[in-house]
Amino acid sequence: MLSVVSRVVVWIVALPLLSSPLFAQHQADSDTSKISLKRVLSDTSGGLKRIANPPPHALEGRPSTSRRDVQPARVGIDSSVTYSARYIESLRSESTIHLIGDAQVKYKNVTVKAGKITILWDKNLLIAEGLPDSTNGLAPDSVKIDKSTLPVFSDGKETMVGERMEYNFKSEKGRILRGRTAFQQGYYQGDAVKRVAPEVFNVLNGRYSTCDKAEPHYHFRGKKMKVIVGDKVIAKPVIFFIGKIPVAILPFAMFSTKENGRQSGLILPQFGSSPEEGRFLRNLGFYWATNDYMDMRFTLDFFERTGILFRTHMNYALRYNFTGSFSGSFTRKDFANRSERRWNLNINHNQQLGESASLRVNASFVSNNNFYRELSSNRRQVLRRQLVSNATFNKSWGQGKNSLVVNLKRTKDLETGSDLITLPNLQFTHNQSALIPFKKDESGRTKKEPRWFNFIQYRYRGLVLNTVRKDSSNDPDAEVNRRAEHDLTLTFTSPKKIFGWLSLTQSLVYDEDWFDRTKTFKLDTLTNRIESSKDVGFAARHLFRYSASASTNLFGTFFPHIGAIRAFRHKMTPSISFIYQPDFSSGFWGYYQTVRDTTGKEILKDRFAGSGARATPRGEQLSLSYSLNNLFQMKLGEGDKEKRIDLFNLDFSGGYNFAADSLNWQNLNTRFRATPRRNLNVSMSMTHSFYDTDDKGRTINRLLFNKGSFLNFLRLTSFRFDARWTLSGRKSTPAPAVAESERGAPQDLADLDPLGLGPTGESEDGFSPEGAFSALDRPWRATISFSYSLNRFNPLNPSRSAYIDLSNMEVQLTQKWRIGYKMRYDIERSEIADQRISFYRDLHCWEARFDWNPKGIGKGFYFKINIKAGHLRQVKVERRGGTTSIFRPF
Template identity: 40%
Template sequence: MTRRTGAWFVLPVLLLALSAHAQSPAPDSGRRANELDTLLTYKARIHRHFADERVTVLEGEAEVRYRSMTLRAERITVRWDEHTLLAEGVPDTAWEKAPGRGDSIRVVRFRGEPVFIDGTEELRGHRMVYNFKTGKGQVVRGRTELEGGRYEGGTIKQAGQKTIWVAGGSYTTCELNAPHYHFSSSKMKILVNDKVIARPVVLYFGRVPLAFLPFAIFPHTRGRQSGILVPHYGQSELEGRYLRGLGYYWAPNDYFDASGSIDFFERSGWMLHFGTNYAVRYLLRGNITGSITRKNFVYGQNVRRWDIHISHAQTLDPTTSLQVSGYFVSDRNFYRDLSADLEQRLRRQLQSNATFSKSWPGSKNSLTLNLSETRDLDTGSSIRMLPQVSFYHAQRSLFGSPPRGSRPRWYHSIYYAYNLRAYQRISRAQAGTASSLSTSEEERVANHSLRLSMVNPGKIFGWLQLSQGLNLSEDWFGQAKDYFRRDPTGPVTSRTIHGFFARHTFNYQATLATKLYGLFTPHLGPVEAIRHVVSPTLSFQYSPDFSNPRWGYYEAFVDRSGREVRYDRFGGTPRGGVQALRIGVTNLFQAKVVQGEKEKKLDLFTWDLSTAYNFRAEERKLSDLTWRLRTLFLPMMSLSVDATHSFYQQAPPGEAPQYLWADGGWKRGSFVRLAYLRFSADVRVSGKRRTLPAEEQPSEEAEEEEPGILLPGETPRYQPGKAFEDFTLTWRASVNLSFELDKRWLPERRRYYARISGLELQLTRNWRLAYGAQLDLRERDIVYQRISLHRDLHCWEAEFDWVPTGRDKRYYLRINVKAPQLRELKLEKWGGRAGYLGYGSMY
C-alpha cells in the first residue's frame, strides 16, 4: 500500500501495533513493558505500510516525533515485531570538480543522513538504529555538538538509558571537517550526566600526535564542573622554575563554588590562593578571595604575607539592602610587590565598609547604618567609623499641597528637609613607617539639621526668580577641649573633658536668577540659527563668625606678640563668617541644524564664570574669577579649558597680598592675572563594527547564569588590565592631551602630558595591535607604555604583551585554545625581574 501525502498523522502506537493482524490478542488492561506509552507523530512525502511484515517505511524528508525527541532522515524504517527503528540517508550521484583537475567526475554522496534531536541536543550520523523495547541503539559515524565542542564516533552504541559506548571517538572545538587539533580515543564509555572514561587519549595537531595519556576521566555534565585545576609551568629569574595554579575547583550546586590552588617555586617556597563565590539571583551575591605566602618574593625575607578581599551584596526586600566590602593585607607593600595591575599598586589606601540601607518611599524617609575603615598604606594611619548612622527625610512642602482646584498660595512654596547623623570615629596615627608606636583619638558626634527653602511662586518684574534657603544645624558631642595656661605667659595647653555638649550653627542664602536669550541667523550650510542662552545668578550668603568667643565654641588667648589666637573646642566649627555676594554666569550655545526636511537642536558648548566678594574676610575679600569652557557637539571628542584669574599680586608667604591695580597698576591696565590654566582634549574614535558569527555572539543570559570562580591569581587586583577590549571594531583609539600651568604659588609649575589609553588596530584579518602610553611632553620622557599583539589562529589564539620601560618592565606570551572550556590548554612564557607575576625589570 502506497500513499503520497504531505499531511501529519497522529496515531496511537498501540493501535498501530495491533492493526496489521485482527487475530492479535487484545491488550492487557495495563501497559506492557515493550509498548510505547505515548503517541508517535510522523510525516514524510512517501510512506508505505507493509501489514504482513509489520513494517512501516517513511521516505522523502521523513520525520518522527516521540515525546521531546525528533528524528529526521531521508528514509526511516520501523520494524514493529523487532521493535527497531532504522534511519539512514540514500545514495545520490553528483558531478564535482576533480581535485587538481579542471574536469568534473561523477561521485556518490549520501543525501538526508539522519539527525536525532532531543531538546537542545543534536546528534548526526551516517546510520542510526534504535530498539525502543530494550532502549539500546547504534550510530555509525555519529557526530554531535555540546557547549561549543564537537564529538564524533566511528560507532556509537547505546547500552541502556545511561550508558553509551563509543569506538574511535574524537573531540574538538574546531568546526573544520579536518580540525586543527582534536583529542582521540579508541574506546570510550559515556555515563550520561556523569562522566566519560576514555583510553587511551591522544592529542593531535592536524594528523600529528603530540601528547598521550593511557587513560582519562572527564566530567559529562553541563555548566560548571568540579575538578583539578591545571597548573602552569615557567621560569623566573629570581624564583627559578615554578609550577603555578595547581589546585581543585569545587562546584556542588548552582549557587556556590570554591577553589584552592598553590604555587611552588624552586628557590623561594610556595604561595596559596583560595576563593569562593555564592549567588542567588535577585537575593544575594558575593565572593571571598585571598592568598597567603611565607616568602617575600622581592626582598628575600622569610616572612608570612597574606591578603583577603570580601564582597557581599544582599537584597532583603525591595526597600532594604546590605552591602559589604573589605580589603585586608598583612603589610603595606603587599600589592606593590605582588600585583601586576598598575592601578592596584598605585592605590595606597584600603577601604572597607558595611552598609545597611532601609527606605520608606511613601513617607520619603531613609535610614543608613555604616561601619567603615580607611587605612593609609604609606603612613600606617587609619580612620574607623564604628558606627555611622544617618536618617534622611527628603524635601517636601511644609504646609502640604493646595486643595484640588484652588490656586497655590505663597506659603505652599516653602519646603523643608531633615537630616540626622551620628557616628563614633577612631583615628590612629603611627609615629613612623618603621615604628610600632601609635596614637589613638576617639570622637563621638551626633548632629541633625533642618533646611528650609522657598522658591518665590511668581517672578519679580515678570522675569526675575527669587529663591531662599535657611540651614539650621545642631551638633552633639560627648567630649570637648578645654584650653588653659598654667601661668599668664606660658604656652596654651589643652585637656579633654567628657560630658554632653551642643553646638548650634546656621547659614542663610538668597539667590536671584533669570535667563536671557540671543538669536543669530548666520545661515552657514546646514546651520540655520545659533541661540545663546545666558543664565546669570546673584546670590547673597550669610553666616556669622562662630569663632567669636561669645558663641562659646572657641577660646581666645593673646600670644606674646599681642595677636589674638582662637582655639576650636570641638573641631570643624566654621570660623571667619561669611557675608558675601556671589556672581555667576552660565552660557549655553546651541545650533539649529536643518538636514533635508529634518531639523534638530544641537548643544555646541558651555562657558561658566563665577566670582564672589566676602565683606567679612580679613584679606582676599575678592575671590578668584574662575571659568570653564566645555564642548558638547563633537561626538568623538571633548575639549575643556579650566582657568583661574586672580585680582591680587603674588606675595611671599606671610605677607598680605595687594590688588593688581594698587600702586598705579591700573595705569598699566593690570586688573587681573592668570593664576591657573588647564587644557584637556579627549579623543575617542573607532572604525566600523564587524559582525560576529552567531556562535560567537554573547548570550543574553550568560551574565546572570552562575557565579563562576575567580582565582586570586586571575583577579584584577593581581593581573594587569586587558589590552584588548573590543574585537568587533576594526580599530579604536582613546587619546588624552593635557596641559597645565600653575602660577598660584612661586615658583610656577608647567606640565604637558599625553595619554594614549586605548589604541587598537586590526592590522590584517588575523593580526591586531594594541598600544597604551603616557608621555611627559615637557621632559620628553615616556612615563609608561604597553605594546600588545594578538593573532587569531582560527580555533586558537596567540597574544604577546610587552612593557619595555619603567618598573613594570615585562613580557608575556600566551598561545591557547579559544573555547572557554579548554582555555587551560595553552603555552605561556613570562619574562621580568619578578617573573612570578610577570612584572619588574627584565634585566
C-alpha cells in the same frame, strides 16, 4: 611538559563535550569518506540477510516514486512508525523494507534520515547507511560514499551524523559508527556511539576540539565515555593532544553538560613563570554547584620556589531575600628565607528586610600589611593600601521621607598599620518637607491659594558617632571619641517670580555638634611647641549659615536662513548669590583658644580638632558671587526634520568678599566647552586676577585698574586647554545591541557568574593580572588627546606642561595580526613618559598576545597563548617578566 599536560587535559574533552548538548548540527568534512563494501554489506547485529541496492544510475532520470507510509504499531512497539523515500521496496517474505533516496523514518521523537534505510520488522531494527557515489568507483569492493546521504540521527534537539546507524524500536537503543557533530563552538566525534537509554550514550574513542580542521591543531580524547544528556559526561582516561602529540593525561574525569545554570566541574589552571616565583600553576581546582542557593569554588596556586596558595570562594543567594559571598586564601610560603603563614578573608552580604529595610555587609581582612604586594599580580590590588570593612543597616518609612542608617566601619591603613573603627554611626534623616503644608480637602485638592509661608521647606539630619583610633595593631592605648550632631536646613523659594522674571531662593542652615571631650592647649617654653591635653566633659558647638540667590534666563535669536540653517539662539543665565557666616574663631563663640609663642605671636587652635568632626570655620564670610552661563545653539531643518545642535558653552564666574581686609575681588573664572563633532571634544579654562604683583611675583592689594590702564585690568594666572579626538575605521560587523530591559538584573544564584568570570573567562579575584586587548570590530581605532596647562600665579616663575596621549590605538594589520599601542609624550621634556606596545596573533583555534612596557608602572613584558574558544580560554600558557626580563637593556 607534564605540568602543561595536567592543566590542559582535565577540561577539554569533558568541558566542550559535556557543557553542551551531546548532539548538535552536523558540519560535514571537506573530504568524502571511504567505506568498504564488504563492511557495508556485512551482516549486522540485526541479522540483515540481504540489502537491495538499485543498479547504478537507477534513480537518475526516473519519475519520483516518493511516498509516505505509516506502519501501525507492532508487538513490542508502542507507537507508529512513519517513513518515506524516493524508492521503497517491501519484502514481505522477510518482513523487510528498503528505503532508498531521501529516506526518512520517524518514531516518537526520533528521526533518522539517510540515503538508504533498511527496516527489519521481525527484529524491530532500523539500519541507516549512505549511498555510494556511482561515478567514482575505486575498486570492485570499494566506493566513495556521497556525504550528502550519510545517516543523520535526531532525538529532540540533539543531532548526530555518522557513517552507519542502527536503532532498535523496542529497546529504543542504538549505535552510531564514526559519529560527528558540532556544538558549543566545537566539534565532537567518536568511533562508535551506542544509545543504551533515552538519555544515555556510551562512546568509544570520543574526541573534542574547537578546531574545524580535518586534522585539528588540538583535541581532547577519551577512550571510554558515558554521556548522560543534559547532565554529565564520565570519561577515562582523558588525554590532551596538540596536533598528534599527547601533552597531558588524567586517568579519570567527570564533567557537566548542563546547558543552563551552574555546572559543577574542574577549573582549568593557568601556567606561567616569573623571576621571583619560578614556574607556577594558578587556579587549579573544582567548582561545586551545591544546590540552587549556594555554590563553592576551591582552587590552589602552586609556585615552584615558594609553595602553595589555597583559595576558596562561596556564593549564596535566595531570590528577593539575600545574596552574599565568602572568599579567602591561605599559604605557608618562604619569604626572605623564612617560612610564614599568610591569609586573607573577604565577606559580602546583602539582605532585603521587608520592603523598606536592608542590610549590607562588606569586610576585608589580611594577615599582614604586605599580603597583596607579596602574593598578587593584579596591579590594582598591589596599589591598594587601605582595607575598609562596612556593615550598614538602612530603614526608611513615611513614604521615603524618613530614613535611619546604622553603620559599623573599620578602616585599616596598610602603610602605617593604624586602625580607625566607627562603632557605631547612627544617622537619622528627614528629607525636605513643607514646614507649613498646604491644607487639602478629602479629594487631595488645596482648599485655597497657597500662601508664601507654605513654600518654606525644611530638612533635618541627626547623627550619633563613636570612633576608636589605634596608631598600630600593637598600640595598647586606643583613642576613643564620641560626638553627636544634628543640623536643620530651612529653604524658601519664592512661589512667583519677582517682576515676572527673577527667581529668588533663600536658605538657613543650622548645625549643632555635641562632644564628650575637648582640647586645651599650652606652650612648652623649652621646645617652643604647643602641646594639647584632653578635657573630658560635655561640650557643644553651634554653627549657622545664611544664603540667598537670584537668577533668570535671557534669550536672543537670529534667523540667517542660510542653507539648512534656520536660526541661531543665545541663552544667557545670569545669577547672583549672597552668603553670610560669622567668624567662629572669635572669642565670642569660645570655639578657639589663643596661644602666644615665645615671639609673642598669637596662634589660634581649634578646641574640637581631632574629634572626627569638620574643622570649626575660621574667618567671617560675607560674600557676593556672580555667574553668567552662555549656551549657543543652532537649529537645522524644518517640521519633523528639525534638529537643534548645541554649539558651545561659555561660562564666567567670580565674586566679592566684603569681610576680607584685602584682596576682596575673587578671581574671574572662565570655562569654554564645545563638541564640534561627535568624536571631538574641546575644553578650555582660564583664571584671571584683578590684582597686581610686587617685584617678587606675590599678589598685592592693588587693583590693575588703578594702574591707569583701562584695558589691562585683568592678569592671567592659569590656563588649561584639552582636546580629545576619537578615530576609527568603519565597523566591519555590527554587533547586535542589547537593551537594558532585556539584560535584567541578577536575582538569584542561577543568574550570577558563580566563578567571577568575565566575558573572556578570566577570573577577577584580585590575584590575576588585568587584561590588555579589547574586542576589535573595526580595521583600526585610536584616541588622541592633547593637554596644555600654564601656571602664572607667580609671573616671575611660570610653569607649564603639555602632553600628547595616544590611547586605545589598535590596528588590524592582516586577518591574523593586530597591533596595539599606548603612549604619553611629554612635549616640554621632549620624552616619552609612558608607553605600551601590544601584539596579537590569531592562531586559528589558538591566539597569542604579547605586551611590552618599556618604562613606567608595570615595566616589563607579558606573553600568553591560549585556546580562543570562550569556554576554554583558561587553557593557556603565560610568561611575564620585569626588570630581569630579556628586555632589560632597553
